[in-house]
Structure formats: structure tokens, C-alpha cells
Amino acid sequence: MSTxxxxxxxxxxxxxxxxxxxxWLIGVIAAGAVSAxxxxxxxxxxxxxxxxxxxxxxxxxxxxxxxLGGLAADQLQSRGRWEEAAVLAKACLPPxxxxxxxxxxxDQLRATGEGGRSVEVLLSLGRFAAAAERLLDLCxxxxxxxxxxxxQEQRTNGLGGNVETEIRGVSGGACSDxxxxxxxxxxxxxxxxxxxxxxxxxTTSEAERDVGVASQRAYLExxxxxxRLGLPTLAQEYVRLAAAGGAGGDGALSxxxxxxxxxxxxxxxxxxxxxxxxx
Numbered sequence: 354m355s356t357x358x359x360x361x362x363x364x365x366x367x368x369x370x371x372x373x374x375x376x377w378l379i380g381v382i383a384a385g386a387v388s389a390x391x392x393x394x395x396x397x398x399x400x401x402x403x404x405x406x407x408x409x410x411x412x413x414x415x416x417x418x419x420x421l422g423g424l425a426a427d428q429l430q431s432r433g434r435w436e437e438a439a440v441l442a443k444a445c446l447p448p449x450x451x452x453x454x455x456x457x458x459x460d461q462l463r464a465t466g467e468g469g470r471s472v473e474v475l476l477s478l479g480r481f482a483a484a485a486e487r488l489l490d491l492c493x494x495x496x497x498x499x500x501x502x503x504x505q506e507q508r509t510n511g512l513g514g515n516v517e518t519e520i521r522g523v524s525g526g527a528c529s530d531x532x533x534x535x536x537x538x539x540x541x542x543x544x545x546x547x548x549x550x551x552x553x554x555x556t557t558s559e560a561e562r563d564v565g566v567a568s569q570r571a572y573l574e575x576x577x578x579x580x581r582l583g584l585p586t587l588a589q590e591y592v593r594l595a596a597a598g599g600a601g602g603d604g605a606l607s608x609x610x611x612x613x614x615x616x617x618x619x620x621x622x623x624x625x626x627x628x629x630x631x632x
Contacts, residue, residue: 498575501568577618
């Protein structure tokens, strides 16, 4: 190996059916003498061989040592070890890769009925609009509205900067139609339409828009909930907040439009409650 071609030596070590973990590690080191890209490719192959032999911990450690922590997290997630992947992401990955891993975990938690934990993960990432949308999908109207109102008051009072600087890459709503149950009910004319979800980093204006969209929906859903509880005065306060454009400050509605949307949400919630009762 010291006098031969490193690339050929690495290939032989990784390709041998009789190789062991020591051979694969030597192959990774040899590939490092060729280029960083060659080492990353060789480390990926070596990790795959380790996993075939049941050496998952060693495979993850190798990938992290070679700067492939994102791939290591993917390997853990694909094997259902979501919390270990999250710990790895927080400890080792740069912000973009870390957020992608944690967003996948948030989606997995939601899919397995752990909506509350999913919201906690989104909040830890500063994805406030997405967290509010997810709370609404869980019919947790009050926490969603209060979260958006806190953001709005922060913006108004200038505490710790504005919404644009505080929200890191807000991804919009938890689903594209503002809630699957509402789509099934066939209700049209929503006051707002959540933006597409995703792991990408949004621009400042997109972040503002997404917060405004989420807060309008949160205020109107909560106003409908309050009206159903027999609290019309408080419900009207949240209708006015929605009409003002929500926490984003743009996209204001007329009071007539806000009232119409409020009435639609009351109807939707009643139908949804009736469907759940029937089930």
C-alpha cells in the first residue's frame, strides 16, 4: 500500500469478500490519499459493509469521522432509531443538515400519533408557523392562537428583534390544504392557505408571509372555538386580529371577510366534532 496506487488498494480492500473491519478502515485511509471525494465514497461503502455485518455503531462512527454525519443520521432513521439520529444531528451537523434531520423526525412523530412531540421539535427549530399549523391540525386552537399572538406582540413591541430575524426558515403549514380533515369535509373559501412545507430555508419575506398566513388561520380557528364555547366578545377580538393581517402584518382582510371566514370555521369545527363523535 505504501508504494502502490492508493485508489487501487482501497478498491481491493473494500471489494474482497473475505475482508474485515480493519481492512475496510485501511481502505478508507488509503482513499484519503487520493481525494476527499474518494475517501467519502470509500467510507460510505465501508459503512455499508459494516452494517451488513451488524456493526451499526461502528458504521455511524466512521461516517461521522469522515464528515458524513448527515448520511449517518439517515442510516439511523432508516432503522427506526429516530432519537439517536436527532442527538447526532444536534451534536455534529451544521444547521442546514441538522434541521433537515429534525424536520424528518417531526414528520415521523406526527405520523405515529405523537403530535405534541412533533410540535416541540418544530418549536425547537424556530418553525413557529409550522408548529401553529400542526397544533391546529390537532385541534389545539388555543395554544396555536396564543403562540401566534406572542409573535405578533414581539413584533409590535420590538422585543429581541422582529419576526423576520427571529424565525429561521419558516416552512409554512403542516399540510398543503390547511388540514386534511377540512379538505375531506369539502369546505372551500378558507381565509388563508398554508404554504408548502419543506426543509428549505425561506427568505425573509416568505417567513413573514408564512407567519401571517398561519396566524390568520390560528386566530379564526380560535375565534370559532370561542364562539362555540359561548364567548362571543373574546371571539370577536380574534376575528379583528385576523382581519388586521395576523402576526405577519400583511394580507389584511375586511371585517366582513373575516366574519365570513369565522362563520365557516364554526361550521367546519361542528362538522368535525360530529364526525369524531360518530366514530
